[in-house]
Amino acid sequence: MAVGPGTLPEFFPVAGVRLGIASAGIKKPGRKDLVVFELAEGSRVAGIFTTNQFCAAPVTVARQHLAEAAPRYLLINTGNANAGTGEQGLNDALRCCSALSGEVGVAAAEVLPFSTGVIGESLPVDKLVAAMPAALADLSAGNWAQAAAGIMTTDTRPKGASRQVKVGDQVIAISGISKGAGMIRPNMATMLGFVATDANIEPGLLQTLVAELGDQSFNRITIDSDTSTNDACMLVATGQNGGELITTDSPCLPPFRAALADVFMELAHAIVRDGEGATKFVTLDVSEAASQDEALAVAYTVAHSPLVKTALYASDPNWGRILAAVGRAGVEGMDLNAIEIWLGDVCLVRNGGRADDYSEERGQAVMDREEITIGISLKRGAVRERVWTCDFSHDYVTINAEYRT
Amino acid sequence: MAVGPGTLPEFFPVAGVRLGIASAGIKKPGRKDLVVFELAEGSRVAGIFTTNQFCAAPVTVARQHLAEAAPRYLLINTGNANAGTGEQGLNDALRCCSALSGEVGVAAAEVLPFSTGVIGESLPVDKLVAAMPAALADLSAGNWAQAAAGIMTTDTRPKGASRQVKVGDQVIAISGISKGAGMIRPNMATMLGFVATDANIEPGLLQTLVAELGDQSFNRITIDSDTSTNDACMLVATGQNGGELITTDSPCLPPFRAALADVFMELAHAIVRDGEGATKFVTLDVSEAASQDEALAVAYTVAHSPLVKTALYASDPNWGRILAAVGRAGVEGMDLNAIEIWLGDVCLVRNGGRADDYSEERGQAVMDREEITIGISLKRGAVRERVWTCDFSHDYVTINAEYRT
Numbered sequence: 001m002a003v004g005p006g007t008l009p010e011f012f013p014v015a016g017v018r019l020g021i022a023s024a025g026i027k028k029p030g031r032k033d034l035v036v037f038e039l040a041e042g043s044r045v046a047g048i049f050t051t052n053q054f055c056a057a058p059v060t061v062a063r064q065h066l067a068e069a070a071p072r073y074l075l076i077n078t079g080n081a082n083a084g085t086g087e088q089g090l091n092d093a094l095r096c097c098s099a100l101s102g103e104v105g106v107a108a109a110e111v112l113p114f115s116t117g118v119i120g121e122s123l124p125v126d127k128l129v130a131a132m133p134a135a136l137a138d139l140s141a142g143n144w145a146q147a148a149a150g151i152m153t154t155d156t157r158p159k160g161a162s163r164q165v166k167v168g169d170q171v172i173a174i175s176g177i178s179k180g181a182g183m184i185r186p187n188m189a190t191m192l193g194f195v196a197t198d199a200n201i202e203p204g205l206l207q208t209l210v211a212e213l214g215d216q217s218f219n220r221i222t223i224d225s226d227t228s229t230n231d232a233c234m235l236v237a238t239g240q241n242g243g244e245l246i247t248t249d250s251p252c253l254p255p256f257r258a259a260l261a262d263v264f265m266e267l268a269h270a271i272v273r274d275g276e277g278a279t280k281f282v283t284l285d286v287s288e289a290a291s292q293d294e295a296l297a298v299a300y301t302v303a304h305s306p307l308v309k310t311a312l313y314a315s316d317p318n319w320g321r322i323l324a325a326v327g328r329a330g331v332e333g334m335d336l337n338a339i340e341i342w343l344g345d346v347c348l349v350r351n352g353g354r355a356d357d358y359s360e361e362r363g364q365a366v367m368d369r370e371e372i373t374i375g376i377s378l379k380r381g382a383v384r385e386r387v388w389t390c391d392f393s394h395d396y397v398t399i400n401a402e403y404r405t
Numbered sequence: 406m407a408v409g410p411g412t413l414p415e416f417f418p419v420a421g422v423r424l425g426i427a428s429a430g431i432k433k434p435g436r437k438d439l440v441v442f443e444l445a446e447g448s449r450v451a452g453i454f455t456t457n458q459f460c461a462a463p464v465t466v467a468r469q470h471l472a473e474a475a476p477r478y479l480l481i482n483t484g485n486a487n488a489g490t491g492e493q494g495l496n497d498a499l500r501c502c503s504a505l506s507g508e509v510g511v512a513a514a515e516v517l518p519f520s521t522g523v524i525g526e527s528l529p530v531d532k533l534v535a536a537m538p539a540a541l542a543d544l545s546a547g548n549w550a551q552a553a554a555g556i557m558t559t560d561t562r563p564k565g566a567s568r569q570v571k572v573g574d575q576v577i578a579i580s581g582i583s584k585g586a587g588m589i590r591p592n593m594a595t596m597l598g599f600v601a602t603d604a605n606i607e608p609g610l611l612q613t614l615v616a617e618l619g620d621q622s623f624n625r626i627t628i629d630s631d632t633s634t635n636d637a638c639m640l641v642a643t644g645q646n647g648g649e650l651i652t653t654d655s656p657c658l659p660p661f662r663a664a665l666a667d668v669f670m671e672l673a674h675a676i677v678r679d680g681e682g683a684t685k686f687v688t689l690d691v692s693e694a695a696s697q698d699e700a701l702a703v704a705y706t707v708a709h710s711p712l713v714k715t716a717l718y719a720s721d722p723n724w725g726r727i728l729a730a731v732g733r734a735g736v737e738g739m740d741l742n743a744i745e746i747w748l749g750d751v752c753l754v755r756n757g758g759r760a761d762d763y764s765e766e767r768g769q770a771v772m773d774r775e776e777i778t779i780g781i782s783l784k785r786g787a788v789r790e791r792v793w794t795c796d797f798s799h800d801y802v803t804i805n806a807e808y809r810t
Contacts, residue, residue, distance in 0.1 A: 054732030054741045084728045086742070086758030119725025120759055183712055183729065224711040226726075227733035306629040306711070306797075307588055307805055314806035320524025321631075323489045324588065327459030328632035336459045337491070353491030354525055392711075397799050400712055401719035 002156050003273040003281040003370050003390065011144035011162045012173035015198040016040030016238025020138035021150040024131035026124055027079030027117065034128060035150040036100070036135040037074035037194065043238040045071045045112070046207040048214045050231035056083030057123075058113040059230060061093040069109040074194065074234065075100050076114040077128055078153050078179075083229040084120040092123040099129040103136060114192055116153055116179065116230050148177040151192055154399060155181045155274050161266035163259040167252030170243030172199040174259055178233075178267035182276040182400060184223035193218060193233035193267055199256060200239035202247045210235040213261050217268035221388045223275040224396070225304045235260075272388045277395030280312050283373040283388055290381035294331045298376055299387040301329035309392030312372065317363030319348040326376060334378065342375035343367065407561050408678040408686040408775050408795065416549035416567045417578035420603040421445030421643025425543035426555040429536035431529055432484030432522065439533060440555040441505070441540040442479035442599065448643040450476045450517070451612040453619045455636035462487045462494030462528075463518040464635060466502065474514040479599065479639065480505050481519040482533055483558050483584075488634040489525040497528040504534040508541060519597055521558055521584065521635050553582040556597055559804060560586045560679050566671035568664040572657030575648030577604040579665055583638075583672035587681040587805060589628035598623060598638035598672055604661060605644030607652045615640040618666050622673035626793045628680040629801070630709045640665075677793045682800030685717050688778040688793055695786035699736045703781055704792035706734035714797030717777065722768030724753040731781060739783065747780035748772065 018038040026033045039045070047066060049059050065071065075096060082089045097111040115123065148158035162175040176195030193214075201209070214233050239245075246253055273281050284303050289295035302308055305325040311318040322341055327334070341349035344366035348358055366372060423443040431438045444450070452471060454464050470476065480501060487494045502516040520528065553563035567580040581600030598619075606614070619638050644650075651658055678686050689708050694700035707713055710730040716723040727746055732739070746754035749771035753763055771777060 052729060052732040053734075053736065053739045054728055081725070084725050084741075084754065084758050086756055089758065119729060183726075226710055226712045226729065229725075229729050229732060304709075305631055306801070307631045310802050310805035313802065316806070320486070320489050320634075321588075323459055324457060324524060324631065324634050327457040327634060329458075331458065334458045336489075349489065351491055353489050353493065392802065394799055394802050396711070397715050397718065397797065397802055400715035401721070 003278055006157045006270065006273060008145050008148060008158055008160045009162045011160060011175045012164045013141040014173045014175050014196045014238060016043055016240030017196045017236065018139040018141050019143035019147040020135040020140070021143060021146045022131040022135035022138060024077065024127045026077060026127055032150040033078045034131045034135050035076040035147045036139065038139050039072055039236055040238050040240055041072070043070065043236055044201060044203050044206050045234060045236050046210045047232060047234040048210055050228060052227050052229045054084065054229055056081055056115060056230040057085055057089030057093045058082050058115045059232060060090060061097065062112040062114065062232065065097070065109045065112050069107060071112045072106045072110040073100055073104065074112050074114065076151055076192065078151060079117040080115060080121055080123050081117045081119045081230050082115040082123040085122060088122060092125050095125050096128055100132055103132055114232055116151070116192060119229060144175050144177065151177065151179040153179065154276060155179050157274055159267055159270035159274065161263040163263055165255055165259040167255050170241060170252070172197055172241055172243065172256055174263050176263045176267050178271055180271040181274050182224060183226040183228040184221065184271060184275065195234070195263055195267070196236035196238065197260070198238050198241035200241070200243055200245045201237035202245055205246065205248055206235060206237055209257065209260060213264040216261065217264035220386060221268050221272050222300060222303050223272065223390055269388060272390050275390035276399045277393040278390035279393055280391040281371045281388070282312060282390060283386055285373055285375045285386050286378065287375065287384040288377045288379050288381060289383040289385070292383055292385060294378070295383050295385035296387070297331055298326055298329045298378065299385055301325050302374065302376070303387050303389040306392055312391035313393045315367045317343055317348070317360065317367045319343070319354070319363070322374060323349055338379040340377040344373055408683055411562045411675065411678060413550050413553060413563055413565045414567045416565060416580045417569045418546040419578045419580050419601045419643060421448055421645030422601045422641065423544040423546050424548035424552040425540040425545070426548060426551045427536040427540035427543060429482065429532045431482060431532055437555040438483045439536045439540050440481040440552045441544065443544050444477050444641055445643050445645055446477065448475065448641055449606060449608050449611050450639055450641050451615045452637060452639040453615055455633060457632050457634045459489065459634055461520060461635040462490055462498045463520045464637060465495060466498040467517040467519065467637065470502070470514045470517050474512060476517045477511045477515040478505055478509065479517050479519065481556055481597065483556060484522040485520060485526055485528050486522045486524045486635050487520040487528040490527060493527060497530050500530050501533055505537055508537055517639070519637055521556070521597060524634060549580050549582060556582065556584040558584065558586070559681060560584050562679055564672055564675035564679065566668040568668055570660055570664040572660050575646060575657070577602055577646055577648065577661055579668050581668045581672050583676055585676040586679050587628060588631040588633045589626065589676060589680065600639070600668055601641035601643065602665070603643050603646035605646070605648055605650045606642040607650055610651065610653055611640060611642055614662065614665060618669040621666070622669035625791060626673050626677050627705060627708050628677065628795055674793060677795050680795035681804045682798040683795035684798055685796040686776045686793070687717060687795060688791055690778055690780045690791050691783065692780065692789040693782045693784050693786060694788040694790070697788055697790060699783070700788050700790035701792070702736055703731055703734045703783065704790055706730050707779065707781070708792050708794040711797055717796035718798045720772045722748060722753070722765065722772045724748070724768070727779060728754055743784040745782040749778055
């Protein structure tokens with residue numbers, strides 16, 4: 001199950017980026033499970049990574065390499081997360097980087113590794129290395145859709161977003177792909193997002209953009225509250241579009257930033273829409289909070305409540321469960337008589353109880369939709385935060401009870 | 406589904422406590438949904454209540470009445486929580502107290518109301534009032550098992566515990582009942598626990614006992630992380646056993662306290678064993694933590710992880726999910742290379758990865774059991790905390806997707 005059409009966009013090629021896909025047979029023979037990004041010399045890369053304390057070996061290595069050198073290759077495998085694999089896992093990630101660097105003649109530190117899949121099993125390095133020549137032979141600027149499919153695990157469909165922005169006399173392409181359907185509550189980024197542009201972006205600004213836009217998109221989605229060990233989101237700027245350097249003061253920054261924000265948000269939402277077992281796409285819109293912390297506490301408490309999520313699955317406007325979740329969010333001194341809870345444009349709760357003009361019919365009409373906004377107004381301040389999630393269905397249990405078997 | 410035999414004990418009658426059960430037809434005609442506790446004059450009552458900011462009307466009224474007078478009656482209904490019902494809900498709870506007090510000739514403040522069931526619907530006061538005479542006519546010291554059944558909602562079986570302690574020349578009876586199967590993550594108590602003893606307990610000590618023992622039992626269980634609006638746990642001491650006053654310095658306090666702690670723990674565990682859709686009873690045993698806060702953060706993060714809970718349902722020793730949950734618990738500076746994770750007596754994780762002597766066969770053997778302990782040793786200090794939970798099954802989704810229909 002998944003919410004919305006979920007078709008891939010037409011991708012604008014990004015000058016300076018080529019993608020190659022191959023089958024290493026990591027988990028299933030014949031499955032495309034290896035993706036290589038080749039980045040033109042001079043490309044700049046910024047990234048954000050999981051905050052899980054037990055981050056996977058490739059996350060550790062990618063962080064180190066990013067600090068040491070300008071990346072020329074991103075190497076991504078599915079089917080095995082290389083997480084919880086100790087010292088051996090670090091060696092395995094490094095061996096993969098070395099093998100690819102040997103094939104193409106760059107330093108090992110110019111390769112960033114990314115892995116996703118089962119935790120705790122050794123990475124089958126030999127299989128990956130054997131498939132690298134095929135991935136390199138496949139390199140093409142037109143392979144975005146194939147790469148989106150090549151990084152899928154329990155995803156039911158590939159995820160991508162693309163924009164072309166004309167600013168002044170330069171034309172900027174932005175394309176990105178993402179994956180993820182379970183173990184999703186990114187806490188710096190999601191597993192995995194790759195966005196590239198051919199614009200020429202000042203390095204400090206690039207890091208600011210990935211951090212800020214990642215925070216507003218990937219860091220605002222949750223499927224099951226389980227922050228992965230392998231989350232990463234990378235933003236590449238190749239500078240190959242021939243345009244001038246974009247800095248904090250550039251007049252072209254605002255439109256570029258807006259397009260980039262769109263791409264981030266679309267990729268993040270695509271993950272929620274394809275959440276394991278998802279039948280609903282749900283926006284938690286918390287407003288009039290006294291602080292960002294309390295707005296997010298309320299939004300996430302509701303978004304993670306198994307009772308709210310199963311009611312959403314049942315299309316049941318069970319507002320008592322929403323109310324109870326708001327009440328246990330850990331925000332001191334909330335006034336039940338002041339707050340309002342809305343389901344779309346229907347007010348559920350006002351003056352401490354069910355809104356006078358509420359009827360089950362009106363609530364049901366909103367609940368029956370595939371895309372639902374739960375609005376919660378705390379009447380304590382002016383802060384607004386939104387978080388996106390999905391419902392909790394039989395299929396979520398089936399998928400996760402049967403994942404390894 | 407439920408875990409373990411779950412048979413009720415033989416209840417020791419508690420001198421000074423009589424229980425009456427009746428059918429008010431609140432949700433289903435003919436269902437026993439009204440329970441009255443009659444407490445002998447001179448009984449002392451202490452209680453703990455939900456920390457949900459939006460506590461239900463009966464919780465507010467029970468707190469007030471407890472502060473104003475020595476309770477003589479506990480009035481409990483199922484089928485309607487009288488929560489999210491605003492000013493009207495408070496009036497309804499008070500009307501019930503007044504009606505019962507009128508029947509028996511005590512002050513309204515000597516009645517404590519408790520409600521459990523659907524949130525957000527008006528309490529059918531007239532139905533409750535009409536059933537009160539039948540409940541009062543039913544009053545008997547031998548009705549503990551019937552009362553345990555009378556407070557059930559989505560529970561599949563009644564829950565009770567009983568002990569008799571001989572200390573010096575006095576004999577003390579302790580009996581208790583509890584209910585709850587969903588919306589369970591008590592944060593001061595659970596919905597609902599009632600424990601009574603015929604011992605004569607000094608009032609300050611009684612409050613200390615309910616707070617401390619409630620904290621170690623009801624406050625250490627979680628089914629779905631959803632703290633109810635109606636949680637309450639009451640401890641009654643009638644002083645009718647003819648024994649001397651028990652104070653902090655009494656030599657009979659330690660054995661009495663131990664028996665009372667057993668009753669609390671048994672009642673709390675009974676709720677987990679009957680968790681909605683539960684097929685496993687799971688102990689999270691976090692040891693060698695640097696603080697209670699971090700031990701509980703780790704224990705609850707694992708206990709609430711939908712991925713861990715669905716793996717438990719599948720009897721899948723998927724230790725990577727446990728590892729990932731520990732890593733996202735918000736404890737800074739954990740050393741993955743130091744920690745150990747155990748499944749029963751089988752070590753899963755050591756030295757940053759899968760333990761050398763681990764095999765799927767050994768992990769599977771533990772996972773196949775109905776009662777499972779997940780041990781997590783953080784190697785940071787000397788604090789140990791335990792939390793009890795259950796798995797997450799198809800039936801949980803079914804029960805909660807269909808609760809109101």
